[in-house]
Structure formats: C-alpha cells, structure tokens
Amino acid sequence: MGLADDRRGIMSAPKDSLFNESSINQIETDQAAWLDTALSEADRAAEGSFFTHSGIPVKLLFTPADVKDMSHARDLGFPGQAPFVRGVYPNMYRGRLFTVRQLAGLGAPEDCNLRIKYLLDHGATGVNILFDLPTIRGYNSDDPESEGNVGACGAAVDSIWDIDAYFRDIDLGKVSTSIVTHLPSTSIVIPGMYFAVAEQRGTPWTQVAGTCQNDFIMETCVGSAPEILPPAASFRLQCDVVEWICKNIPRWNPISYNGYNLREAGTDAVQEVAIAISNAIATAEELMRRGMSIDDFAPRMSFFWDLHNDFFEEIAKCRASRKVWYQLMKERFGAKNKKSMLMRFHVQTAGVTLPATEPYNNIARSALQGLAAVLGGCQSLHIDSYDEAYSAPTEEAALISLRTQQIIQAETGIVNTVDPLAGSYYVEYLTDQMAQRILASIRKIEDMGGLVKAVESGWLHREISAYNYRYQRSIEAGETKVVGVNYQPAEKGACCSIDVFKYPETFTRQKAKLERLRGERNPKKVKECLAVLRDKCHSDENLYPYTIAAVKHLATLGEIEDVFREEFGRWAFPLY
Amino acid sequence: MARKVRVVMAKLGLDIHWRGVYLVSQFLKDAGMEVVYLGNQFPEQIVEAALEEDADIVGLSSLSGNHMTLGPKVVRLLKEKGLDKVKVYMGGVMAPDDAAALEKEHGIHKVFLPDTPMEKIVNHMYASVGIPRPQPQAG
Numbered sequence: 101m102g103l104a105d106d107r108r109g110i111m112s113a114p115k116d117s118l119f120n121e122s123s124i125n126q127i128e129t130d131q132a133a134w135l136d137t138a139l140s141e142a143d144r145a146a147e148g149s150f151f152t153h154s155g156i157p158v159k160l161l162f163t164p165a166d167v168k169d170m171s172h173a174r175d176l177g178f179p180g181q182a183p184f185v186r187g188v189y190p191n192m193y194r195g196r197l198f199t200v201r202q203l204a205g206l207g208a209p210e211d212c213n214l215r216i217k218y219l220l221d222h223g224a225t226g227v228n229i230l231f232d233l234p235t236i237r238g239y240n241s242d243d244p245e246s247e248g249n250v251g252a253c254g255a256a257v258d259s260i261w262d263i264d265a266y267f268r269d270i271d272l273g274k275v276s277t278s279i280v281t282h283l284p285s286t287s288i289v290i291p292g293m294y295f296a297v298a299e300q301r302g303t304p305w306t307q308v309a310g311t312c313q314n315d316f317i318m319e320t321c322v323g324s325a326p327e328i329l330p331p332a333a334s335f336r337l338q339c340d341v342v343e344w345i346c347k348n349i350p351r352w353n354p355i356s357y358n359g360y361n362l363r364e365a366g367t368d369a370v371q372e373v374a375i376a377i378s379n380a381i382a383t384a385e386e387l388m389r390r391g392m393s394i395d396d397f398a399p400r401m402s403f404f405w406d407l408h409n410d411f412f413e414e415i416a417k418c419r420a421s422r423k424v425w426y427q428l429m430k431e432r433f434g435a436k437n438k439k440s441m442l443m444r445f446h447v448q449t450a451g452v453t454l455p456a457t458e459p460y461n462n463i464a465r466s467a468l469q470g471l472a473a474v475l476g477g478c479q480s481l482h483i484d485s486y487d488e489a490y491s492a493p494t495e496e497a498a499l500i501s502l503r504t505q506q507i508i509q510a511e512t513g514i515v516n517t518v519d520p521l522a523g524s525y526y527v528e529y530l531t532d533q534m535a536q537r538i539l540a541s542i543r544k545i546e547d548m549g550g551l552v553k554a555v556e557s558g559w560l561h562r563e564i565s566a567y568n569y570r571y572q573r574s575i576e577a578g579e580t581k582v583v584g585v586n587y588q589p590a591e592k593g594a595c596c597s598i599d600v601f602k603y604p605e606t607f608t609r610q611k612a613k614l615e616r617l618r619g620e621r622n623p624k625k626v627k628e629c630l631a632v633l634r635d636k637c638h639s640d641e642n643l644y645p646y647t648i649a650a651v652k653h654l655a656t657l658g659e660i661e662d663v664f665r666e667e668f669g670r671w672a673f674p675l676y
Numbered sequence: 677m678a679r680k681v682r683v684v685m686a687k688l689g690l691d692i693h694w695r696g697v698y699l700v701s702q703f704l705k706d707a708g709m710e711v712v713y714l715g716n717q718f719p720e721q722i723v724e725a726a727l728e729e730d731a732d733i734v735g736l737s738s739l740s741g742n743h744m745t746l747g748p749k750v751v752r753l754l755k756e757k758g759l760d761k762v763k764v765y766m767g768g769v770m771a772p773d774d775a776a777a778l779e780k781e782h783g784i785h786k787v788f789l790p791d792t793p794m795e796k797i798v799n800h801m802y803a804s805v806g807i808p809r810p811q812p813q814a815g
Contacts, residue, residue: 233690233740245718248742249690323692326716366695452695456769456790489769489790491741565698572699576794585791600771603741673715675698 116171124168131163153410154368156533162525170528175423179518182430184422185531186519187477188442193515198473199226199480200505206492207251207604209266216270226276229266230254232606235290236282237325238661241610245326251606253492254280258610258658259617260651263293264300272298273307280313282358284337285329285664287314289657291341292648295349309351311402314341315358317379317551320671321560322361327670331555337643337664339386344644346397353400355383356446363406364452366568369417370534374541375560376403377424378551381542384433385550394433398440407469407476408450414469415521416530418476421445423531424538447473448482456489458584467504474508475521481505491600558674565675614656621654629653630663637667678807685735686714686722688746696767697737703794704735704801708810719746723753726762732805738768748782755783763804767792 135144143160150158159166170176177183180190189195206212216227231254234246240258241250250256257263267277272294279294281287291312298308316334328334338355345354357376367375380401387397403421407414425443429435449469454462463486470483483501485493493501509515521527548554555561574580581587629650636646650660685701687694694715701713712729714722726734734754736747747766754762763785766778775787785804788797802809 233692236692237690239690245690247689247718248745249740252741324687324694324716325690325692326718364695490771491769564695565702568695568699569702572703572794582791586793600773673694 116173117168118170118172119164119168124165127163128165131161131165152413152530153408154370154413154534154537156413156530156537162529164525166525167528167532170532175528175532176522182441183426184442185419186522188422188444188479192477192518193474193509194518197509197515198478200502200509207255208606208609209255209257209262210268210609211604211606212255212266213268213270216266220270220275226278228278228280230280231286231290232256235657236286236323238283238286238289238657238664240614240656240658241607242614243658250610252603256606256610257290257293258614259654259656260293260296261613261617261654262610263290264297267294267297271303272301273303275309277310278312279310282313282315282323282361283319284314284316284334284341285319285661286657287312287341287354288337288644289647289651289660291345291352292644293651296648296652305349306351308349311353311356312341312345313358313404314338314355315379317362317375317555317560318358320555321564322358322365324673327665327672329664329668330671331552333664333668335382335386335552339383339390340642340644342383342397342401343387343390343392344642346392346400353402354397355400356402356404358404360404360406360448362564363408364450366564366571368567369408369410369413370537370541371563371567372406373417373421373424373534374538374545375551377421377428377538378542378545378554380425381428381432381546382551388433394429394435395437395440398429398433398435399437399442402479403443403445405445405447405473405478406450407447407473409453409465409469411468411472412527412530413534414472415476416527416534418445418447418473418478419519419527419531420534420538422477423535424542444479446480446482447476447478449473449484451484451488454484454486454488455582455585458590459486459489461584462486462488463500463504466501467508470504470508471512471514474514475519477519487600492603494599496599556674561673561675617654617656625653626650626655626659629655630659633660634663634667637663678810680708680710681733681801681805681807682710682712682729682731683733683735683801684712684714684722684725684729684731686717686725686737688736688738689716689718689740689742691716691738691740691742691768693737693739693768696739697735700735700737700767700794700797704798707798707802709798709801719749719753722750723757723759726754726759727757731762732807733763733765733801735765735767738766738770741770743768743770743778744774744782747778747784751783763801765797765801767797 147160152158176185179187179192232252233249235257239246241256279291281290316338319328319334320331342354345352357379359372359376362375363372384394422443426441429441435441449466453465466483470481473481483504485497485501487493487497545551545554575586578586584590633646633650636643647660683704685697687697701711705711714725751764765786766784767788775789778784778787786800
C-alpha cells in the first residue's frame with residue numbers, strides 16, 4: 101500500500117482478503133480513467149505534494165486498491181482481540197466511558213487537599229497530583245535552586261508530611277491516585293511517601309491504587325535542568341520502581357511511558373510512539389534479566405500519547421500503536437497473559453499547538469484533538485485549556501475543558517459504536533503506514549544498541565532539535581499554518597483580555613514546615629538511612645526499600661535526591 | 677565589516693521547557709549573531725557568563741512562573757557588576773500584565789510572548805545594539 105506502490109502486483113492477497121482481484125483491477129482501471137478525464141491538469145500536477153505531519157504521502161483519493169492486501173483477521177480483528185487495532189475492550193465505551201482526568205495542582209499540599217475534596221465531592225473517583233518544578237526535579241522548597249518556582253505549576257512536596265497533608269481526611273484505600281512524578285529519581289521517593297502514609301493510617305498496600313509516571317526519557321531528554329542523572333542511572337531507578345511496585349503494590353501502575361512530553365519537546369507522531377515503545381522494550385529486557393517474567397509486569401505498563409493537529413494521522417497512530425505493541429509482546433516477548441498485549445493509553449491534547457493569539461480559538465483546536473483521541477480509542481483523556489499559553493488554567497478555563505469532554509461523551513453519539521472509522525480506505529492506509537514506520541524507527545534504535553545508548557550518544561537530543569528547527573522554519577515560511585498567527589493573522593490588538601491564574605503564596609509556608617520537621621525528627625536516624633541508601637546505590641539491590649525507610653524517618657525529598665546526584669554523578673545535555 | 681552581536685541565552689532556574697529557547701538560539705546564529713547557550717542557569721552564573729563573553733544581550737526563557745523573581749534578579753546583578761549596557765530580553769509563557777511590568781518596572785529591555793516570529797526577535801536585537809544586520813550570503 102502506498103503512493104509509489106512498488107508492491108502492487110507483487111504481494112499476493114491474503115486468503116481472507118476483503119476484496120477480490122478482479123474488482124481491484126476494475127477499480128484501478130476506472131481510477132486511471134477518472135484521473136485522466138475528471139481532473140484538471142492542476143489537480144494532477146498537485147498529486148505527490150501532500151503529506152501528513154509525519155511525512156506519509158496523502159493522495160487526493162483513497163480507494164479499495166490502497167488497502168487491497170488488508171486481511172480482516174490479521175490487520176483488524178475484533179475489539180478486545182488480537183491485534184487490538186479496534187480497541188482493547190470488546191464493548192469499549194459502552195462498557196466504560198473514557199475517564200475524564202483533568203489535571204490540577206497548585207501551591208502547598210494544604211491548598212490541593214481542598215481542591216481534591218471538592219472534586220471527590222462532585223463525583224470524581226480519581227485524582228491527579230501535580231508538582232512544582234523543585235519537587236519534580238528533586239529539590240526542597242528552601243533550597244536556593246528553588247527560588248521563584250515554589251508552588252508554581254503544581255504543589256510543593258518536601259517530605260512525607262506533605263503527602264499526609266495532601267490527602268488529609270481522604271481514604272487512601274478508596275481513591276485512585278495518579279502521581280505525576282515525571283522522573284524515576286522522584287518516582288522512587290514520592291509514591292513511596294504515599295505508600296508509607298497508607299501504612300501509617302492502617303490501609304493495606306493491597307488496597308492502594310494508582311499510577312506514577314516514572315520515565316527516564318523525561319529525566320534525560322524532555323526537560324532540561326541544571327544537571328541531571330546520567331541515562332543509565334535514571335534507567336536503573338526506573339526499573340527499580342517497576343520491579344518493587346509490581347511485587348508490593350498490586351493495584352499500582354508503576355510506569356506510564358510518556359510519549360506526550362517527548363512530542364511536546366519536539367518529535368513527530370512516529371517517533372513519539374517508537375521511543376515510548378523502545379523504552380518499554382528496554383524495561384522488559386532489564387526486568388527479565390532480573391528474573392521476572394513478561395507477564396509479571398507487562399499488564400501494568402501504560403502509555404501516554406499527545407494528540408496533535410493532523411486529525412486522521414493521530415487516529416491512525418492510536419490504532420497502529422496497539423497493533424505494534426501486540427506483535428511485540430506476543431511474538432518477541434512470548435507474553436501469555438492477554439493483558440500484557442493490551443496497549444492502554446491516556447491522552448492529553450497538544451498544548452504546543454495552542455497559541456497565545458486569540459486564545460478562545462484554542463477551545464476549538466482542543467475539542468478536535470479530543471475528538472480524535474476518542475475515535476482512536478483512548479482509555480482516559482485530558483483536554484487542554486484555552487489559556488495554555490498564559491498560565492495554568494483558571495477555574496473557568498478548566499471547566500470548559502471538562503465540558504468539552506462531556507459534550508464528546510454525551511452529545512456526539514460517537515461512543516455508541518466501537519472504532520467507527522475502521523474500514524475507511526484512508527484511515528486503514530494510514531494505520532498500516534504508521535505501524536510500518538513505528539516498527540522501522542524501533543529497529544533503528546535497536547541498531548544503535550537500544551534506547552539508553554541512543555540517549556547517551558546525544559542522538560535523541562539532536563533528533564528533537566532538528567525536528568523543532570524544521571517545524572519552526574515551516575511556520576516562519578507559512579507552510580505550516582496557524583490560524584490567527586501566520587494564516588489570516590489577527591488584527592493588531594485583536595487579542596482578547598484574559599484572566600490569568602495566580603498561584604497562592606507557598607514558599608514561606610513550606611519553609612516553616614521544613615524548619616519544624618528538622619527540629620522534630622531524629623537526625624541520627626535520618627543520617628543512618630541516607631548512609632545506607634548511599635551505599636546501596638553502588639550495589640545491584642533495588643533501592644525502593646531504602647528510600648521508603650528514609651522517608652519514614654522524615655528524610656526530605658531534596659536530601660534523598662542529593663544522595664543520587666552525588667553517587668550517580670551528574671550529566672549535562674549532549675547538545676551544547 | 678561590523679562586528680558580530682554577542683548573545684548569552686539561558687533557561688531560567690529549574691524551568692524544564694528547552695524547546696523555545698534553543699530554537700531562538702539557533703535562529704539568532706543563523707542571523708549572524710555569536711550565541712552562547714548556557715542551558716539551565718541561575719542568575720549569578722548567567723551574569724558571570726555575560727561578563728566573560730562580553731555580551732551585548734542576555735536572553736532569558738521562562739515558562740514556569742519564575743519570570744517575576746529571577747528575571748529582575750538578573751537585571752539587578754548585571755547593574756551591580758557595572759554591566760548596565762547589557763540588554764536583557766525575556767521570552768516564554770506569562771501573563772501580559774507581568775510582561776508589561778517587567779519592561780516598565782524591572783528593567784527588562786523587551787519581553788517576547790508566544791507566537792512572535794523569529795524575524796521580529798532578530799531585527800529587534802540588531803536595532804537595540806545598533807549594529808547593522810549582515811546580508812545573508814548567497815547560496
């Protein structure tokens with residue numbers, strides 16, 4: 101299948117081909133005649149100059165001839181069955197609607213506690229907890245590096261006291277909590293604080309449910325930082341988290357492969373999926389080396405995609421990624437448990453596509469991206485708010501995002517049937533193209549020695565910066581159109597006035613708490629715990645038990661991260 | 677031939693969003709400037725680098741809410757070192773009111789908000805330093 105279709109006539113049609121050879125021949129003859137007679141010279145000349153965002157050729161018209169080799173059993177199947185192209189569950193949204201998962205995090209944990217209770221009182225069953233940058237990067241609120249960022253973009257967490265305050269009066273056995281930690285180095289600490297709080301309150305670990313992000317690509321490529329852990333160390337911590345949680349917290353998803361933030365940093369749809377899956381391959385190999393079997397951990401791996409502007413390509417990406425995952429789990433890793441072969445994913449719409457100019461237009465952009473996510477069969481969805489280019493969402497903007505999700509669920513009717521775009525010649529062509537290109541990209545990374553090596557060599561950083569450069573050039577040249585910005589530009593001053601979210605003052609509150617904590621804890625115990633952790637960094641042992649022990653004795657996040665920074669060393673971006 | 681404009685670019689503090697600032701750095705180089713991109717740095721090191729590089733311009737990127745604390749701090753520290761002539765530019769995600777306050781009250785020479793074409797940034801910088809922009813080489 102494809103534009104320059106060399107394979108046509110070479111590949112033999114599968115036994116359960118959807119089309120017979122004579123009808124395909126007839127269609128091809130008729131199409132050639134139509135091209136010659138019905139189309140203008142200009143139409144014919146333009147053919148070959150249209151591509152999807154990722155560079156897949158787009159023809160004026162797709163016909164059965166473009167999907168003539170498609171096999172129903174091999175390429176489509178039924179939802180809930182191999183190859184899961186049509187969805188991971190048989191009844192999809194009739195059985196369970198996609199989870200409406202809006203992010204919220206701000207200020208001090210005490211502020212978030214009020215917001216969480218408000219959400220739970222209004223019917224939410226899951227909560228997301230977000231952190232400020234010092235917490236994400238493993239610094240205490242009163243570290244000099246944290247100046248200016250405490251309580252901004254998320255909540256500050258310095259110690260187990262903060263997780264306790266975050267969840268005051270909330271039963272940890274009843275909520276499902278997504279802890280958006282980003283980095284392995286904090287995923288081995290902050291969820292540990294959560295598990296320790298549960299234990300202290302008498303909630304058994306078998307009842308604790310949730311997810312943490314835990315992705316070494318986030319630590320080493322997506323977000324820049326003054327200094328970061330080297331890729332191999334970050335990857336080791338990532339695997340420690342997955343291993344320990346799989347063995348101790350049965351209802352916790354220990355990893356969410358974050359294609360989203362990588363895409364936002366700068367890749368196309370093919371690389372977004374290929375790199376996330378390559379990380380899953382590396383994780384699987386490492387955990388099997390440690391003696392686990394694929395079915396011990398694969399059922400609890402999940403993915404996180406960015407739904408960008410190219411509507412049909414994004415839908416095809418969702419469908420193709422399920423197929424690629426199924427093939428890998430089944431054929432390469434020999435998974436037996438069906439759950440290991442299901443790619444479940446959360447979607448967030450593409451913040452990077454939302455300009456500051458005429459911000460209300462972003463409501464339309466996000467709605468279309470959210471629609472594509474649901475047509476692609478996502479398990480949960482966050483729709484970005486229109487004020488993305490200004491601040492964290494105001495309450496009003498967040499409400500519009502929530503309402504957009506509910507409009508898709510309740511008013512459009514698209515949730516009533518499974519995978520409604522299946523069988524579209526174009527969508528099936530794109531799905532096949534995406535799957536082939538994702539696999540080719542995964543092979544390329546394997547040829548470099550796997551993802552950790554590809555990161556260490558600087559390859560991924562160069563890919564990201566080259567992509568961004570091309571993309572920005574195409575915007576500057578007007579080839580990529582952004583409505584109101586470079587296409588039909590807004591008149592000067594046409595930008596509406598906009599309310600901007602203001603973060604509550606957080607620094608002095610966190611500083612006071614830290615001072616009290618340092619006064620109340622047993623310094624000798626803290627020192628001992630940190631010394632053991634320091635020592636174990638150089639062993640093969642899983643570090644999770646040692647970080648949990650440290651947080652229970654009131655070691656701070658920053659103190660534990662300092663141990664990692666000192667013992668594993670620091671690594672600078674191989675880009676400048 | 678006029679000398680090159682010298683620019684020190686940095687991501688402010690712990691902010692993780694490197695896409696924009698790295699891109700701007702590439703486009704400034706394309707436009708004939710001498711650009712040193714520091715990666716993430718704190719105000720003290722940024723001012724140190726401006727001194728060492730004899731910079732005409734310091735460009736700061738902030739997309740995480742530290743613009744009102746760390747941006748003005750860079751201006752203050754530059755003044756303390758006697759580098760009053762260095763023009764401080766900022767870019768990133770912030771409220772328009774904050775951008776206006778940074779320019780009017782905190783000594784930031786110019787703030788560019790999202791959607792600004794690269795050409796506008798390049799031309800503004802050349803004009804502010806008073807060095808003519810070199811003509812692109814043919815080919």
